[in-house]
Amino acid sequence: MKILVCISHVPDTTSKINFTEGDTKFDTNGVQFVINPNDEFGLTRAMWFKEKQGAIVHVANVGGLETEPTLRKALAIGADEAIRVNTPATDGYSVAKQLAHVAKEGAYDLIIGGRESIDYNGGMVPGMIAKLIGANFVNTCINLEVDGNNATAIREIDGGKETLSTSLPLVVGGQKGLVEESDLRIPNMRGIMQARSKPLTVKDPVDTNSETQTVSFQKPAPKGAVKLVDTVDELIDLLHNEAKVI
Amino acid sequence: MSVVVYTESEEGKFKKVAFEAVSYAKGIADTMGTSVTAVTVNGGNASELGTYGAAKVLEVSNDKLQNFNAEAYADVIAQAAKKEGASVVILTSSVNSKFMAPLVAVNLEAGYVPNVTELPSSTSPFRVKHSVFTNKAFSITEINTAVKIIGLAKNAYGLKENSAAGTAEAFAPNLDAHDFDMKIVSVDKATDKVTIADAEIVVSGGRGLKGPENWAMIEELAKTLGAATACSKPVSDMGWRPHSEHVGQTGKPVASNLYIAIGISGAIQHLAGINSSKVKVVINNDPEAPFFKAADYGMVGDAFEVVPQLNEKLKEFKAQNA
Numbered sequence: 206m207k208i209l210v211c212i213s214h215v216p217d218t219t220s221k222i223n224f225t226e227g228d229t230k231f232d233t234n235g236v237q238f239v240i241n242p243n244d245e246f247g248l249t250r251a252m253w254f255k256e257k258q259g260a261i262v263h264v265a266n267v268g269g270l271e272t273e274p275t276l277r278k279a280l281a282i283g284a285d286e287a288i289r290v291n292t293p294a295t296d297g298y299s300v301a302k303q304l305a306h307v308a309k310e311g312a313y314d315l316i317i318g319g320r321e322s323i324d325y326n327g328g329m330v331p332g333m334i335a336k337l338i339g340a341n342f343v344n345t346c347i348n349l350e351v352d353g354n355n356a357t358a359i360r361e362i363d364g365g366k367e368t369l370s371t372s373l374p375l376v377v378g379g380q381k382g383l384v385e386e387s388d389l390r391i392p393n394m395r396g397i398m399q400a401r402s403k404p405l406t407v408k409d410p411v412d413t414n415s416e417t418q419t420v421s422f423q424k425p426a427p428k429g430a431v432k433l434v435d436t437v438d439e440l441i442d443l444l445h446n447e448a449k450v451i
Numbered sequence: 452m453s454v455v456v457y458t459e460s461e462e463g464k465f466k467k468v469a470f471e472a473v474s475y476a477k478g479i480a481d482t483m484g485t486s487v488t489a490v491t492v493n494g495g496n497a498s499e500l501g502t503y504g505a506a507k508v509l510e511v512s513n514d515k516l517q518n519f520n521a522e523a524y525a526d527v528i529a530q531a532a533k534k535e536g537a538s539v540v541i542l543t544s545s546v547n548s549k550f551m552a553p554l555v556a557v558n559l560e561a562g563y564v565p566n567v568t569e570l571p572s573s574t575s576p577f578r579v580k581h582s583v584f585t586n587k588a589f590s591i592t593e594i595n596t597a598v599k600i601i602g603l604a605k606n607a608y609g610l611k612e613n614s615a616a617g618t619a620e621a622f623a624p625n626l627d628a629h630d631f632d633m634k635i636v637s638v639d640k641a642t643d644k645v646t647i648a649d650a651e652i653v654v655s656g657g658r659g660l661k662g663p664e665n666w667a668m669i670e671e672l673a674k675t676l677g678a679a680t681a682c683s684k685p686v687s688d689m690g691w692r693p694h695s696e697h698v699g700q701t702g703k704p705v706a707s708n709l710y711i712a713i714g715i716s717g718a719i720q721h722l723a724g725i726n727s728s729k730v731k732v733v734i735n736n737d738p739e740a741p742f743f744k745a746a747d748y749g750m751v752g753d754a755f756e757v758v759p760q761l762n763e764k765l766k767e768f769k770a771q772n773a
Contacts, residue, residue: 218700218720222587242701298562301553323700325583325590329563332521332553341632342521344550347694357636361695362519363546363648365640371633378550381701386688416562416596420578423589425726431733431749437761440732441768443748448730450652450709451676451768 206260206351206373208251209311211304211318211330212279213241213294214272218323224422231324231422240275243319247379249389250349251317252283258351261285263311267294267303273405280400281392287403292410297325299413301333306411309338314373315356320345320380328378335376343369347382453488454480455537456505457528459545460494467610467649468543468603469494470503474611475603476541477504478570483538487615490531490622492516492524501617503610509534509622515631518638519547523630525554530624532559532598540600545648552602562594565602585700586726604727605648605706647696650679652709653728655698657683659714659735659754663691668755669713672762675769681705683715699724714754717742734758 216222216231217239223232240248254260264279265288266272276287290303308316316335321328328344335342341356343349347366348359351373358369358377377383392400434440444451456476458469469489476487489505491497493516497508509531516523528551532540540555542548544566556563567581568589576593582604583590594600647653654673656666666680673680680696687697698705700720706727713734715721722745725731733746736753743749750757 216584218723222584224588296562297553298556301557323585326566326585328549328565329553329556332550333557336554336557339629342554343633344521345546360550361546362638362640364642364644364646365638366695367638368636369633370636381697382694414595416556417564417592417594420591420593422583423580423591425586425588428745429747431743431746433743433749433751435750437750437757437764440748440750440761441764444709444730444732445768445772448709448747450730451765 206254206258206315207311207313208254208260208262208315208317209308209313210244210248210251210262210264210279210284211316211334212244212248212264212266212275213319213322214238214266214268214275215241215322215324218242222424228422229419238275240278241319241322243321243380245389246381246383247317247319247377248279248282248284250379250383252390253384254351255283263288263313265290265304265307267292267300269293276405277400278392280403280405281396282390283396285403287405288408289405290408290410295415296417297327297329298333298416301330301337302413303410304330305334305337307408308334315351316340316374316376317379318376320378331376331378338374340374340376341371342376342378343371344378346377346379349377349383452485453535453537454483454485454539454541455488455490455528455532455535456541457548458489458491458494458500459543459547460491463493463495465495465499468545468605469500470610471608472541472543472603473500473503473505474613475570475608477611477613478608479539479541480504482570483574488531488535488537490528492527497617497619501615502612504613504615505617506615508617508619510619511622511624515626518635520630520633521547521551521554522633523626525551525558526626526630527624528555529558531622538598540598542600542602544602544605548602552600556600559598559600560596561598561600562596563600563602564592564594566604567601568604568607582727585723586704587723606708606727606729607706645673645677645679647679647681647698647703647705650707652676652678652711653681653705653707654678654711654713655681655683655715656686656713657715658685665755666692668758668762672758672765675762675765683721684718712742712746713758715742716740717745
């Protein structure tokens with residue numbers, strides 16, 4: 206089985222979010238970038254397939270040179286090869302078009318991306334790749350088994366879960382549950398050394414237009430101070446008469 | 452030129468998000484000088500959509516679409532949009548809408564913006580505000596394509612009655628074999644519980660509750676309030692509660708009217724997940740817990756004393772205000 210894991214390069218979850226250039230650009234100053242957590246669950250599941258069932262695992266992202274440490278981390282975790290499409294990731298649709306091109310060229314059986322990235326929360330890239338290459342698609346996937354050309358996936362639905370059966374090629378929008386958090390891997394020294402000699406291919410982008418573009422950013426309005434109460438009676442009164450939520 | 456809106460339903464009844472989506476669609480249609488066409492799939496009574504401004508309802512009635520199927524539903528929406536010459540398509544932020552939205556977008560070659568919180572600030576160029584960085588910020592985004600797809604954030608716009616003399620019309624889209632490549636094997640859904648997605652109120656517990664055996668009081672409080680239960684990340688990581696209840700940056704976002712956090716300190720990732728909730732209440736015995744800075748109301752106290760008291764007093768309050 207040939208697996209492609211799409212990796213988004215995102216600010217880590219503890220990052221303070223600020224903007225520069227008149228609130229038109231994300232301020233990367235002092236920000237640590239990581240593999241998007243939802244993608245990391247997918248990468249770890251891909252490693253499971255590699256080790257238990259035999260698979261080749263490639264990782265790909267769309268972005269500039271600054272995203273390569275994130276791809277190298279994926280190689281250190283155990284991916285066999287990395288691909289970077291050398292263009293800024295401007296919007297979800299154009300990123301999906303670039304990755305769909307990579308996916309088609311590589312004739313992958315299984316393509317795993319995160320349910321959404323934790324920066325722009327678009328949640329559109331895996332589904333768009335699937336539609337662009339004519340593959341099946343499961344989103345919010347929390348369990349995935351592959352047997353030959355058949356796949357069984359469990360996806361999270363509101364208030365429960367749903368089990369689906371389908372065939373490869375398949376695109377998955379994954380999240381926690383594909384593997385548990387405790388199964389995520391921290392690259393060890395051997396992995397880091399091996400990653401240095403693994404191939405990282407830089408590809409030119411295909412021609413696309415940006416369907417959407419960010420004009421500016423805003424921070425939420427500052428919040429007033431918390432109102433501390435001493436008794437539950439006081440709390441109920443405020444929730445009923447002031448906040449009007451009960 | 453119309454605005455097409457997908458209206459979600461379950462077992463033949465429209466969900467609240469459907470009415471919110473139609474209200475929002477009517478807001479855009481008024482700005483653009485056009486009308487709203489709603490699309491239903493085995494949905495409820497079309498006249499209910501007229502109440503919120505749908506001038507026309509395309510009704511799809513098809514036994515093969517009894518269960519949600521992203522590929523087929525996306526085809527339905529795309530074909531309806533083409534038939535109506537839609538310039539804007541409105542979806543919601545439900546799990547199912549987010550599943551099919553990218554498929555609709557590719558089908559219509561349309562720019563898609565999810566988590567939209569307001570009406571467009573301008574329709575030419577078309578600019579909308581949406582939450583990004585898991586609610587830590589907003590982006591004003593321009594959609595450049597002829598057809599625009601909007602994923603409306605939950606609880607962002609509200610219900611606005613705007614009666615239209617709606618007409619209902621049967622709609623039979625062309626579905627092909629590929630639409631049914633995905634087979635549902637089983638569905639495992641707790642039907643007696645309020646889900647986080649539908650909940651107006653969410654009661655959430657953290658590590659301060661000391662163990663899963665203490666969750667009964669959270670569940671009782673949730674039952675009294677008709678609320679969903681939720682938890683912080685460490686609680687789900689330790690297996691005290693299922694991952695489906697984990698609220699935060701890598702878990703579920705919550706956009707309820709009231710969020711009650713009990714024994715949760717308020718890590719930045721958790722706060723990002725609840726930013727869209729309207730009123731936040733914190734109960735914690737540590738007055739320095741960061742959550743107090745993000746909350747509207749706070750009570751410093753031992754959860755094991757406060758929660759049972761709160762539950763009893765709320766039961767009395769409910770009985771008096773029934």
